[in-house]
Amino acid sequence: MKNLILFILRNHYVLLFILLESVSFVMVVRYNSYQHTSFINSSAAVAGQVNSVFSTVNNYLSLNQRNQELNDELARLRTMMPESSKIDTLAAQTAFDSVYTQQYEYLPCRVISNSVKSANNFLTLDIGSKHGVEPGMAVVSAMGAVGVVKAVSPNFSSVISLLNQNLKISAMLEKSGYFGSLGWEGGDYRIANLEDLPGHIKVSNGDVVITSGYSTIFPKGVMIGNVESVTAHGVNGFMSASVRLSVDFKRLSNVQVVRNLLKKEQLELQERAENE
Amino acid sequence: MNNVLVKNIILFVVLVLLQVGVLNQVQLGGFINPYIYILFIILLPVGTPGWLTLVLSFVLGISIDMFCNSPGIHTSATVFAGFVRPYLLSSLMPRETVEPTDTPNIRLFGTGWFLKYCLVMVIVHHVSLFMVEAFKFSSLHLILWRALLSIVFTMILIVLSQFLFTRNNK
Numbered sequence: 001m002k003n004l005i006l007f008i009l010r011n012h013y014v015l016l017f018i019l020l021e022s023v024s025f026v027m028v029v030r031y032n033s034y035q036h037t038s039f040i041n042s043s044a045a046v047a048g049q050v051n052s053v054f055s056t057v058n059n060y061l062s063l064n065q066r067n068q069e070l071n072d073e074l075a076r077l078r079t080m081m082p083e084s085s086k087i088d089t090l091a092a093q094t095a096f097d098s099v100y101t102q103q104y105e106y107l108p109c110r111v112i113s114n115s116v117k118s119a120n121n122f123l124t125l126d127i128g129s130k131h132g133v134e135p136g137m138a139v140v141s142a143m144g145a146v147g148v149v150k151a152v153s154p155n156f157s158s159v160i161s162l163l164n165q166n167l168k169i170s171a172m173l174e175k176s177g178y179f180g181s182l183g184w185e186g187g188d189y190r191i192a193n194l195e196d197l198p199g200h201i202k203v204s205n206g207d208v209v210i211t212s213g214y215s216t217i218f219p220k221g222v223m224i225g226n227v228e229s230v231t232a233h234g235v236n237g238f239m240s241a242s243v244r245l246s247v248d249f250k251r252l253s254n255v256q257v258v259r260n261l262l263k264k265e266q267l268e269l270q271e272r273a274e275n276e
Numbered sequence: 277m278n279n280v281l282v283k284n285i286i287l288f289v290v291l292v293l294l295q296v297g298v299l300n301q302v303q304l305g306g307f308i309n310p311y312i313y314i315l316f317i318i319l320l321p322v323g324t325p326g327w328l329t330l331v332l333s334f335v336l337g338i339s340i341d342m343f344c345n346s347p348g349i350h351t352s353a354t355v356f357a358g359f360v361r362p363y364l365l366s367s368l369m370p371r372e373t374v375e376p377t378d379t380p381n382i383r384l385f386g387t388g389w390f391l392k393y394c395l396v397m398v399i400v401h402h403v404s405l406f407m408v409e410a411f412k413f414s415s416l417h418l419i420l421w422r423a424l425l426s427i428v429f430t431m432i433l434i435v436l437s438q439f440l441f442t443r444n445n446k
Contacts, residue, residue, distance in 0.1 A: 013326040017359040020334045024355055027341075027348030028408055 104219050106140075106256040107131060112156075116163055116189040116249045123147060123159040125257065133157045136217060138258040144223035144246040145169065145211055146255050157257070163189050163249055171224050171243075172212040176201055179212045182224060182243065189249055191228060195240040203230050209243050216263040280321055280377050288336065291316050296343035299433075308422070310429035311350075313340055314401045315437065317358050318394055322369075323376020326362050333358030346409075353405035360400050368393055382438045394434055395427075402427050 008015060109131075113124040127133055129152045139146040139159050147161040148169070160167045163184045171194055172179035180197040194209060207227040213220025225243040232240050260266075295313040317333055324332075337351030344350060365380070368389065382390040406423045 013330070013359075013362075016327050016330050017355065020330055020355045021352055021359075024334075024337065024348045024352030025408075028352060028411075029348075031347040032349065 103260060103262045105259040105261060107133065107259060108254065108256050111252050111255055114161075114249070114252055116161075119165055119186050121161040121163040121249075122150070123161050123252070123255075125149075125157045125159060125255065126155070127257065128152045128155045128157050130154045132259060133257050134259075136263075137260070138218045138222075139255050140218070140222050140258055141247055141252060141255045143248065144225065145218060146247055146249075146252065148217055149257065161249065162192060162245065162247070169218060169224075170212040170214045171209050173197075173201075173203065173227075174208040174210045174221075176203075176207075179214065180240070182209070190245055192225065192243045192245055193231070193240055194227070194243050195238070197239050197241060199237040199239050203227055203239070203241055205229060216260055216266050217258075219258060219260075284316070284320070287319065288316050292336070292339050292343070295340060300344065308425045308429055310426055310433050311402065311405065312430060312433050312437070314354065314357060314398060314430070315434055317354065317361060317401075318397050318434070319379045319381065320361075321377045321379055322365060323378075329358045329361055330355060349408050350405065352408050353401050356404045357397055357401035361397065364393065364396055382435075390438070391431075391435070395431060398427050398430050398434070399423075402430065 107127060109125045109127040111123050112126045113122075115121045115123075123139070123146070125133070125139070133149055133152050135149050135151055137149040139149060145162060147159040147164070148167060149157050150160045151158045162169070162182075165184060165186060168181045168183045170179060171182035178198055178201050180194045182192055182194045184192045197203065205227055209224040209227060211218035211220060211222040211224060223246045225245040225247075228242045228244045230239060230241045291313045295311065299310055299312055313336060316336055317329070320329060320332065333354045334351060337354030338347075340350040340354070341347050378384060380390065380393060385393075402423045403420070406419045406426075410419050
């Protein structure tokens with residue numbers, strides 16, 4: 001304490017100077033708006049520099065967490081993208097007409113998976129039982145017949161493509177009206193085989209092949225393709241022809257599921273007739 | 277001693293009034309502003325104790341600041357000048373035999389000595405004043421230019437006043 005007082009006494013001049021000068025500077029900084037702002041600004045600039053260095057280091061150290069956060073955010077945003085959701089409203093057109101009873105209803109949809117390469121090809125559509133799709137419904141595109149629905153889930157349906165060796169559909173020659181069974185035997189995805197045609201009829205190349213409408217699946221008159229060539233005159237009195245399919249299965253995008261409103265009635269009648 | 281006190285009080289009042297009443301109103305060329313009030317510190321008796329010099333500098337500066345509405349700016353510059361003064365005097369003192377009540381005036385110590393002493397004091401005061409006023413080093417050349425011009429005018433005024441006052445006092 002004594003030493004302190006001695007020190008103060010010995011250096012009273014300098015200490016007094018420092019005191020008074022400090023008081024002046026405090027006044028300068030506190031009461032002069034320009035110096036005040038300037039002081040604040042420069043201290044902010046220095047503090048900002050220091051802070052930015054620290055935050056750079058901090059950012060680096062927390063990169064893992066940041067990445068995780070960004071990933072979560074990305075996933076959340078992706079979920080919100082329109083591409084992630086399915087449109088549940090369908091513009092299924094039903095016409096009200098007292099003259100005609102509507103038999104077929106078309107549900108527009110999109111093909112979301114497709115193949116032409118395997119022996120038994122399937123398609124997947126983006127609508128399902130929620131939208132009224134049931135197994136056994138026909139699928140057509142603007143160009144012609146595509147396949148038959150095999151199974152449905154609430155939001156999707158699996159379709160047996162025409163390019164599937166297990167599917168046979170009833171087809172007829174538009175010009176003559178003779179019908180046969182159309183199937184695919186593998187190989188070229190553009191060519192199907194029309195079998196069981198009567199042997200005596202005249203089939204020329206380019207004849208139009210359409211669905212017969214004899215089954216409850218396809219409506220009558222849906223385009224299938226054109227006769228490419230008559231391949232075989234069967235010994236059993238039947239002949240077959242290869243048909244160039246009108247649908248290009250390699251670029252299939254928008255199709256319609258055909259709902260046969262009278263299917264149940266027709267099947268019940270046929271069943272009753274067979275049983276009797 | 278009493279005489280010295282009264283003389284200095286009068287000088288103080290006159291210089292402050294002259295500064296705030298006349299010189300602060302006349303800004304030559306826009307930013308040249310002579311600060312004659314520092315003459316009070318310059319003319320304090322040689323034997324003034326250091327702490328008294330500092331306190332008087334503080335009071336002088338704060339008086340000017342009150343009128344200039346710039347708290348602290350003149351105070352800090354004047355206190356700094358007052359702080360430098362004793363060292364300057366002891367290093368420049370021309371004669372060993374100086375009465376403590378002697379004021380460092382032009383007659384007593386000679387024109388050359390007085391000019392040197394005044395110039396250092398004015399430079400110290402003005403440069404620190406303009407520094408504090410600008411409060412940054414980025415426009416240093418402008419600050420120094422302003423300080424230089426003001427120093428010249430202050431020096432002219434001080435020398436003029438010296439001739440006037442010392443003659444009257446005689």
